[in-house]
Amino acid sequence: MKKEVAIGIDIGGTNTVIGIVDRAGNILAETTTPTLTNTDIREYLDSLTVKINEIVFQQNNTIEVKGIGIGAPSSNYFTGEIIGATNLGWGERVPLVELMREYYDYPVIVLTNDANSAAVGEKMYGGAQGMKDFIMLTLGTGVGSGIVVNDQLVLGHDGFAGELGHVITQPDGRECGCGRKGCLETYASATGICRTVSEIMATTNTKSELRNVAAESFTSRMIYDAAVKGDELALKAFALTGKMLGKAISDFVAFSSPEAVFLFGGLALAGDFIFTPTKEAMEENMCFLYSEKVKLLPSELDGAKIAILGASAVVWQEMKN
Template sequence: MDKPYVIGIDVGGTNTVIGIVDKRGQILRSGSIKTAVHAEVNDYLDDLSKLINEIVAETTTKDQIKGIGVGAPNGNYFSGSIEFAPNLRWKGIIPFARLLEEKVGIPVALTNDANAAAIGEMTYGAARGMKDFIVITLGTGVGSGIVVNGQLVYGHDGFAGELGHVIMRRNNGRLCGCGRTGCLETYASATGVARTAREYLELRPDMPSQLRSIPAETITSKDVFDAAMTGDEMAKEIFRFTGKILGEAFADFVAFSSPEAIILFGGLAKAGDLIMKPVQETMESNLLAIFKNKVKLLFSELKESDAAVLGASALGWEVK
């Protein structure tokens, strides 16, 4: 029997969002629960399975659901476990897919959030019809999903594709949440942009900027974007610096997998040309000659509020 629906679940550090999705990528019904209020994973799964049962009952029946796809921090596709996720309250290794499947009686597949975004782009978004591409998620950190020959690259242990943790600055690099220094995400994430702003304000005391009217420790990437949109030179310079580092990284990523496209997803992608122009220029000037003018830089075509759920749901079509 052809089952027409899947469920997508995006497990975030603060909220968990779920949706029932049809084959065209339409979210028919959605709901959310707070992730962070549950100290015990079993209490969280009780609330989650209750919500799943409610939205299924409002839309269809369980025998019409092909599977559940879950995108989660440090989600391991091979084991179905969330492993040592720094921004979740449940520590260690959580056999998430098995536990949820036991509670709701629907097959569950799990991967990490950036891989879910890549699957979503391939199934419903900017990468439809592509077999080789990279999705870069620019949010609080920098995540990536790498697709080669139509297959997500998982590596031997399920954790391949941590491109946010390639080291961009070997000397005096910024300290990263992973414990190392100089990682791409310390420069090219939303938090990285805010760090750059604080550095510029300190190192360039003579340069005027409306960012000086904001307490330095509260500056966000949105503040920098808003200032840049009014023509603030320092803010525009911060985006040029960020785009330059991203472009350098992309030139290296291309050498690894020769993608047809690199797709930018997440809050920072909203900066549009402010970030895309320096990324494009720097990437092209650093590419090997054989790759020049071959790689498209695209923005995600998934609506941001739906993207994580759609990405996770795409995994639901593949469950056995």
């Protein structure tokens, strides 16, 4: 009997990761291909499908592919389109699912954004198993979010619900790539904490090994490494970042009353440096109705695998609906 599998695809700005995943979350095969940006989308899809066909063929007819799940930036679940992803350079509106159906006739071909697929992956394979209400926050270059309410992913009428990274947490604050000022992701992301370090340096005399690094060369990893050594400036940056994130989470909780909020991504890997101040600020600002009821947890998914696990999980979720 053939094993039922899904193909998970994560389209990144530089590389695309492809994996064959069974229902239990075991990755049977994995490969990558360059994301051919600023070119004709069909040229990219020709390259992508060659890689897909290769790893499927390598399974020696032992699998049955039930569908393809694709995680991509600026994607619309309802229409199957990538919209306004200028960094990919394929045009303003790319009907990706429609184009993929020219190559494959699998029962399910579905597109969603990376944070939503991470939330579905966490529910199916990670710490959210058994939970019907939770929020996933991905703390990377920006802040992404996937919200699950009553066992359903919140998508909104147009597929773009739940962009919690673009909730304004600091009126007239830092400029955001979305064109507004003060969005959460300008503070509680890997790039945000680097900006915080730069601001502390400019406004205080706090000693720090980070002062030896050019501002444009900062990384969140450098800040973490400095914090481990007890660097005062780095510790202050984490405290301020956690305070901003925790306060925002206390507002998010009022929307859906989740059982837990999961943090994933590079900044979340800082462990107690980010979780402790975030939890403190979350509880300090929480409405009494939710106080001490919401868990703040790290994702239990492998950071290197979450993209394809999440994308493949969306296939199984789609088959249930």
